[in-house]
Amino acid sequence: MFEREQQAIExxxxxxxxxxxxxxxxxxxxxxxxxxxxxxxxxFFAAAAAEARTGKNKGVPVPxxxxxxxxxxxxxxxxxxGIARAExxxxxxxxxxxTAETARRVVETVLTQGTRFGAGAPKxxxxxxxxxxxxxxxxxxxxHYRNTILGESLARILEFAGFETIRASYPGDIGLGxxxxxxxYDKFYKGQEPSDVHERGxxxxxxxxxxxNLLTPKDxxxxxxxxxxxxxxxxxxxxxxxxxxxxxxxxxxxxxxREWSLIELRDILEMMDVAIDVWFFESEVDEPSKKIVxxxxxxxxxxxxxxTGGPVIVKIDEKLGLxxxxxxxxxxxxxxxxTLYLTKDLALxxxxxxxxxxxxxxxxxxNRQSLHFQQAFKILELWGFKQAEKCFHLGYGFVSLPEGxxxxxxxxxxLFKDVYDEAIQRVLATIAEKNPTMPESERLGVAxxxxxxxxxxxMLSVDNNKDMVFVMDEALSxxxxxxxxxxNAYVRANSILRKANTTLQAASPSFEYPxxxxxxxxxxxxxxxxxxxxxxxxxxRPLVVAAYAYDLATxxxxxxxxxxxLQAESETMxxxxxxxxxxxxxxxxxxxxxxxxxxxxxx
RNA sequence: GCCCCCGUAGCUCAACGGACAGAGCAGCAGCCUUCUAAGCUGUUGGUUGUGGGUUCGAAUCCCGCCGGGGGCGCCA
Numbered sequence: 169m170f171e172r173e174q175q176a177i178e179x180x181x182x183x184x185x186x187x188x189x190x191x192x193x194x195x196x197x198x199x200x201x202x203x204x205x206x207x208x209x210x211x212f213f214a215a216a217a218a219e220a221r222t223g224k225n226k227g228v229p230v231p232x233x234x235x236x237x238x239x240x241x242x243x244x245x246x247x248x249x250g251i252a253r254a255e256x257x258x259x260x261x262x263x264x265x266x267t268a269e270t271a272r273r274v275v276e277t278v279l280t281q282g283t284r285f286g287a288g289a290p291k292x293x294x295x296x297x298x299x300x301x302x303x304x305x306x307x308x309x310x311x312h313y314r315n316t317i318l319g320e321s322l323a324r325i326l327e328f329a330g331f332e333t334i335r336a337s338y339p340g341d342i343g344l345g346x347x348x349x350x351x352x353y354d355k356f357y358k359g360q361e362p363s364d365v366h367e368r369g370x371x372x373x374x375x376x377x378x379x380x381n382l383l384t385p386k387d388x389x390x391x392x393x394x395x396x397x398x399x400x401x402x403x404x405x406x407x408x409x410x411x412x413x414x415x416x417x418x419x420x421x422x423x424x425x426r427e428w429s430l431i432e433l434r435d436i437l438e439m440m441d442v443a444i445d446v447w448f449f450e451s452e453v454d455e456p457s458k459k460i461v462x463x464x465x466x467x468x469x470x471x472x473x474x475x476t477g478g479p480v481i482v483k484i485d486e487k488l489g490l491x492x493x494x495x496x497x498x499x500x501x502x503x504x505x506x507t508l509y510l511t512k513d514l515a516l517x518x519x520x521x522x523x524x525x526x527x528x529x530x531x532x533x534x535n536r537q538s539l540h541f542q543q544a545f546k547i548l549e550l551w552g553f554k555q556a557e558k559c560f561h562l563g564y565g566f567v568s569l570p571e572g573x574x575x576x577x578x579x580x581x582x583l584f585k586d587v588y589d590e591a592i593q594r595v596l597a598t599i600a601e602k603n604p605t606m607p608e609s610e611r612l613g614v615a616x617x618x619x620x621x622x623x624x625x626x627m628l629s630v631d632n633n634k635d636m637v638f639v640m641d642e643a644l645s646x647x648x649x650x651x652x653x654x655x656n657a658y659v660r661a662n663s664i665l666r667k668a669n670t671t672l673q674a675a676s677p678s679f680e681y682p683x684x685x686x687x688x689x690x691x692x693x694x695x696x697x698x699x700x701x702x703x704x705x706x707x708x709r710p711l712v713v714a715a716y717a718y719d720l721a722t723x724x725x726x727x728x729x730x731x732x733x734l735q736a737e738s739e740t741m742x743x744x745x746x747x748x749x750x751x752x753x754x755x756x757x758x759x760x761x762x763x764x765x766x767x768x769x770x771x
Numbered sequence: 772g773c774c775c776c777c778g779u780a781g782c783u784c785a786a787c788g789g790a791c792a793g794a795g796c797a798g799c800a801g802c803c804u805u806c807u808a809a810g811c812u813g814u815u816g817g818u819u820g821u822g823g824g825u826u827c828g829a830a831u832c833c834c835g836c837c838g839g840g841g842g843c844g845c846c847a
Contacts, residue, residue, distance in 0.1 A: 196787080211789065217827050230827030258790060259827090303847070343847060450847090479845040493773050499845045509847045536841055538775055565776075566841080595809095602809060618809085629795095630784065633776060635840065642783075642796085646809050649784085649795040656809050664806045703787075715785065718794080729802095729811040749806090771809070 173250045174208065177263065181210075184244045190237060191218040199692070200262050206692045207251075207264035212237040216259070234259030267688065271679035271748075274695045278751035286697040286758055288330035288705070296334040296520055297323040299532035300437065300444065303340035304429035305349040307373040308436050310582045310638050311534070311567040311574060314627045318564055319532040320442045320764045321628055321710035328762060329705035334524060337444040338516070339433065341426050342451040343509065345376065347408045350421055352379035355403070361428070366585045369432035372425065373576060380577050405504075412506050436584060440620065441764055446524065450512050457515035460551070461501050469550050470500060479503045484546050498543045513544045514551070521555045528558045530708065535563035535633065562708050565635030582638055591619030591644050598646060599771070606770060617766040618652050619644070624765050625651030628714040649718055651765050654756065657721035657728075658767045661753035664733050668746050677747035678740055686727040687748060693723040694755050701762070710763060717759040724752050 178195045185192040192215045197208045216233035219225060225233055238256035245254055245263070252266040278285045299319020302312045320335070327333040340346070352375045362368045382400055386393065410418040437444065461480055464470035470482045479502050484495035500511050520529050531541060541561035548556035568574060574581045595615035599606055606614070626643040630636050646652040683691075696716065704712035733749055736742040760767045 196789090198787080198789080200790095209790090213789070213827055220827075234827080260790065301847090340847060345847070473844095481844060493843080496774085497844050502845045504845085506845090508845070534841095535776060537847080539842055540847085542775090563776080568840095598809070603807070634784085635777075636783095639783095645796085647796085648809095650809085652809050653795095656807080660807060660810080667806060707787095711785085715794090722794090725810060726812090728806075729808095732805075734806050771807085 173248070177245060177248050177251070180245060180248070181241055184241055185215065185237075188240070189224075190215055191222065193218055199696070200264070206267075206270065206688055206695075207262055209260050209262040211260045212241070213259055231259050267683050268679040268681075270695075271683060271687070271691050271744075272677060274691050275679075275744075275747050275751045276676055278694060278754050279747065282754060283758060283761075285754060286701045287328050288698075288702060291330040291332075293527045294332040294334065294525060295326050295528045295530065296336050296446075296524060296526040297326065297530045297532060298336040298338055298448075298520075299323075300337040300433075300442065301339060301533065302429075302433060303343070303345055304426045304433075305341075305346045305372050306376060306429070306576065307370045307581070308433060308584045309574060309576075310584055310587060313440075313584045313587075313623070314564065314567050314636070315532060315534065316437070316440060316442060317624050317627050317764060318562075318632065318710060320440065321624075321713070321762060322530070322532065322562070322708055324762045324764060325701065325704045325710060325713060329701055331705070334445050334526065335443070336446045336448060336520070337437075338448045338450070339430070340509075341429075341449045342411070342422075342454065344404075344408065346422070346426075347411060348379045348383065348404060349376045350411075350418070350425060351400075351404045351407045352376070352382070353425060354407075354421055365428075365432050365435055368428050370583065370585075372429060373581075377577055377579055408506060409504070439588060439616075440624075441766065448516060448519070450509075453512045453515035453519065454507050456518070457507050457511040458501070458505075460514045460518070461507075461511060464500070464547070464551060467551075469547075474501075474503055474505065477503055482543075482547055482550070484543060484550070487550055488546070495543055495546050496539075498547065500547070510540060510544055510547075513540075514548060517544070517548055517556070517559060518553065521553075521558075529555075529560065531559070531561045533561060533563065534566045536566060537561075538563050560708075562632065564632040565630075567636055567638050569638055582640075587623060587640065587643070588619070590640065591623055592616060594644055595619045595622075595646075603771065610770065614768045614771050617768045618646070618655060618771055621651030621655050621760075621765040622646055623651075624763060625654070625714060628710045628763055629718070631711050632709065651763075652771070653725075654717050654721040654760060655765070655767055655771060657724040658753060658756040658760065659769070659771045660728050661724060661749050661756065662769055664728075664749050665746065665753065668734060670743075670746065677744040679744050681738070681741055681744070684727075684731055686723070686730050687745070690720075690723040690727045690748065690752060693720045694751055697755050697759065700759075704762075713759055713762045717756070717763060720752070720756060720759060724756065727752075 174197065181195060182192060195210050197210055200207050200209045212234040213230060215237055216230045220230060235256060235258065238259055238261040241261055242254045242256045250265060250269065252264050255262045297319055300316045302308050323333050323335045349372055357375055362371050383397060383404065385397065407418060411422060461470060464482065465472045465480065469487060470480050472480050474480065479499045482498045482500055484498060485493055498510055499508060501507060520526050538561060545556050545559050569580065569582060571580065592615045595618045596611060599611055599614065622644050700712055700716040704710060731745065733745040736745055757767050
């Protein structure tokens with residue numbers, strides 16, 4: 169927040185250490201815990217340890233020496249600008265800010281910068297985030313939701329941190345699963361499709377499940393059943409072959425059914441407030457990827473076993489000279505010369521870097537595919553694609569259900585649309601109970617925002633790489649550490665400001681009065697936001713923002729409960745607190761936005 | 772067999788290598804003539820799976836083990 173002062177202090181510390189021959193590795197600033205006042209702190213353990221290694225001060229324990237240094241530095245720093253007092257405790261140097269000045273600067277900065285408060289300086293790097301990769305001809309389930317909300321939040325964070333960000337969606341619109349649906353639809357269901365967008369999408373999923381059953385060998389199969397199944401299997405293969413050859417009938421059938429899925433997907437993305445910049449389709453990189461395979465064969469990286477009925481493979485470990493198996497052998501073309509998921513990812517990487525000129529490419533895809541991406545990136549490297557090192561797989565734990573893994577085939581999936589509908593119903597019920605005076609015209613809109621807020625937060629408040637079990641009652645809880653709790657803080661702030669009926673920008677607030685600990689804590693939280701954004705962007709972790717938003721909301725709720733604003737005892741305090749409330753509302757709004765959660769004006 | 776992820780309070784999860792490991796839920800006790808009680812305050816609950824190592828300092832980094840999940844030649 170106060171970088172200039174902080175740097176000046178840092179320079180003074182360095183100067184002191186240099187004069188006294190104390191090696192100082194780095195100055196790391198931390199907020200002072202056990203608050204009640206605020207400030208920054210740093211420790212001298214590293215310096216004391218480094219000094220001990222040089223042989224100086226033999227026999228003096230490091231913590232003791234660290235405390236000595238802290239005390240010495242403290243005397244040097246007395247009277248530094250912006251610092252009310254300094255103390256040396258247990259090897260730490262704590263610098264307490266002067267409260268009135270700090271409070272004014274924090275609040276003013278937020279109100280001046282508004283929606284841009286916390287944003288990072290523009291970085292000259294273009295980042296692509298790929299997420300939202302559901303298969304077409306299926307329905308969007310809660311696992312796809314985690315992927316999409318994670319990717320969207322990450323994209324918003326990176327963008328806000330200053331990176332030029334491109335959001336990419338990569339629906340799986342071709343592959344054996346898609347062909348399976350096409351085959352069954354064409355054979356058994358053509359012309360029977362439901363009219364509702366979502367029902368139609370879900371209907372395709374039902375067809376997929378049925379078709380898969382018809383095609384899966386059964387234990388007690390009769391010879392007739394076996395013959396029937398093999399006949400179906402042959403038809404499915406034939407359909408894939410025709411698609412691959414560009415057969416007009418199959419292609420038309422495919423485009424039409426694909427569009428049903430895409431219509432549903434676009435509708436869902438809109439519900440989630442997600443705006444994709446670039447749509448890639450697997451089918452579009454199908455042909456280009458075959459060219460890469462040819463090149464890999466020609467250059468001896470891939471081995472073509474098709475003449476003996478085998479596929480085209482890359483023996484990655486062998487090419488890298490590894491003795492232990494790590495990347496293994498990857499199949500990059502089926503024996504019938506059709507491409508695989510991996511094949512297409514090779515071409516897609518090329519498109520991203522060469523056609524869209526990105527500097528970095530992030531793939532938000534669940535952890536189970538980590539081998540796939542390691543293989544893809546290594547093959548690209550072997551191929552000589554130098555940006556391979558700029559590809560990053562952001563894995564996350566998959567979502568399962570209390571009864572086990574989701575399985576479309578067994579009909580055991582939780583569809584996003586069902587959760588969405590349920591969320592809205594629950595919020596409407598809660599509104600009826602808690603805020604019966606809310607106008608009817610507002611209710612649905614608020615219910616959507618709050619319901620989606622609860623769901624989004626339940627996903628984003630768990631670290632990416634952790635698996636999660638989806639339980640409706642937990643995901644749609646409105647109490648405690650949840651999205652609605654944060655939204656409610658925003659609403660309460662908004663309510664005060666609405667009733668204040670004053671314009672704030674007139675005078676700059678004065679905090680020249682004894683601040684309560686609640687005000688101090690709230691200002692402390694507000695001032696953390698820019699660093700939080702930076703950390704989240706560096707680590708690719710929306711969780712950092714999610715945790716912060718909750719802490720900020722907690723600080724606000726406590727403040728709200730304990731500190732009168734409209735009824736403050738003096739006009740100065742009233743104006744200062746109104747400004748603080750406005751600042752808190754702004755930062756709550758900014759952090760919710762990074763989580764792709766909307767902030768309702770009332771709830 | 773090899774590779775990846777996870778293991779922290781009864782449950783679900785946090786914790787830039789730093790000060791007393793924190794929240795929510797569940798439990799218990801309080802707070803609505805005052806800005807929205809979707810809230811606030813207090814309280815119960817821990818040998819961070821385990822054994823070593825590195826470090827002034829380890830839940831965090833390294834190695835081994837145990838337990839759970841996932842992946843491993845023509846699914847995506």
